[in-house]
Amino acid sequence: TQADLETAEDLARRAALAVDNGRLYREAQQAVRVREEFLQVASHELKTPLTPLSLKLQMLARSAESLPRERFPRLSGDLDMMRQQVQRLSSLMDELLDISRINSGRFSLTLEVVDLCALVRDSAARFEPEVHRLGGGRLVVDVPEPLVGVWDRQRLEQVMTNLLSNALKYGGGRPVHARVWGEGATACLEVRDEGIGIAPEALSRIFEKFERAVSERHYGGLGLGLYITRQIVEALGGTICVKSEPQQGSTFTVRLPLTPPTSPS
Numbered sequence: 001t002q003a004d005l006e007t008a009e010d011l012a013r014r015a016a017l018a019v020d021n022g023r024l025y026r027e028a029q030q031a032v033r034v035r036e037e038f039l040q041v042a043s044h045e046l047k048t049p050l051t052p053l054s055l056k057l058q059m060l061a062r063s064a065e066s067l068p069r070e071r072f073p074r075l076s077g078d079l080d081m082m083r084q085q086v087q088r089l090s091s092l093m094d095e096l097l098d099i100s101r102i103n104s105g106r107f108s109l110t111l112e113v114v115d116l117c118a119l120v121r122d123s124a125a126r127f128e129p130e131v132h133r134l135g136g137g138r139l140v141v142d143v144p145e146p147l148v149g150v151w152d153r154q155r156l157e158q159v160m161t162n163l164l165s166n167a168l169k170y171g172g173g174r175p176v177h178a179r180v181w182g183e184g185a186t187a188c189l190e191v192r193d194e195g196i197g198i199a200p201e202a203l204s205r206i207f208e209k210f211e212r213a214v215s216e217r218h219y220g221g222l223g224l225g226l227y228i229t230r231q232i233v234e235a236l237g238g239t240i241c242v243k244s245e246p247q248q249g250s251t252f253t254v255r256l257p258l259t260p261p262t263s264p265s
């Protein structure tokens with residue numbers, strides 16, 4: 001009958017659509033795989049030459065010390081600038097490598113006993129020589145003694161580096177405060193600046209990949225630091241949040257359980 005014919009046509013149409021959807025799905029999956037592979041290979045290959053380059057620059061800088069300054073007045077400054085640029089490229093490549101690890105589930109933690117107070121003090125001390133170059137103000141560190149937990153030291157240093165470099169970069173040259181305190185079985189870490197702040201509509205997006213609240217090229221960056229920071233904090237069973245007001249400054253607060261939920265107690 002006519003009704004049977006229409007039902008058969010409808011079924012055939014739906015079957016064709018299902019086949020099409022399946023093909024599209026497989027193609028999309030393949031495209032994602034190719035993109036991930038590209039990211040992994042490209043970030044690795046682009047990072048590799050930077051290590052010998054950085055070493056050679058250090059050797060050149062040492063040799064340059066014995067040269068007469070009056071004959072080569074700009075050499076030491078130029079070498080320093082090259083070292084900083086190589087360092088910057090290396091950090092960007094590290095961020096891309098981390099993204100590739102996170103995307104492919106290869107992001108792992110190495111847990112050990114860490115004193116968060118010492119870690120924050122050391123991270124801040126490492127930043128001291130860079131404060132001026134980053135356009136930042138005084139670093140004020142307020143940490144009690146000691147606050148020990150089971151965390152990934154290197155990854156926590158990365159969290160501090162990201163939060164401190166942002167606070168100095170966007171801090172308008174005013175003081176940056178880093179504070180650590182304990183709340184029961186939770187360690188709290190706060191980095192506060194009095195800089196440009198973040199617009200309310202951008203606040204919920206800044207922890208996303210490639211999200212930047214400011215578009216000016218003046219502030220370099222890929223918009224990956226806070227995304228990676230959040231992944232690290234969450235992998236340790238913690239949380240990160242931000243309070244900010246434009247032109248008043250920003251406060252980032254990290255809360256970490258003293259023992260991550262996955263580690264044996």
Ligand code: ADP
Pocket residue numbers: 162166167170171193195196197198206211212213214220221222223224225226227249250
């Ligand atoms: P980027 O490399 O661009 O700094 P992040 O992921 O670290 O990337 O930060 C994302 C965006 O969040 C930044 O581009 C900036 O717009 C905003 N941001 C982060 N930290 C601060 C801060 N302390 N003050 C103002 N804006 C900030």
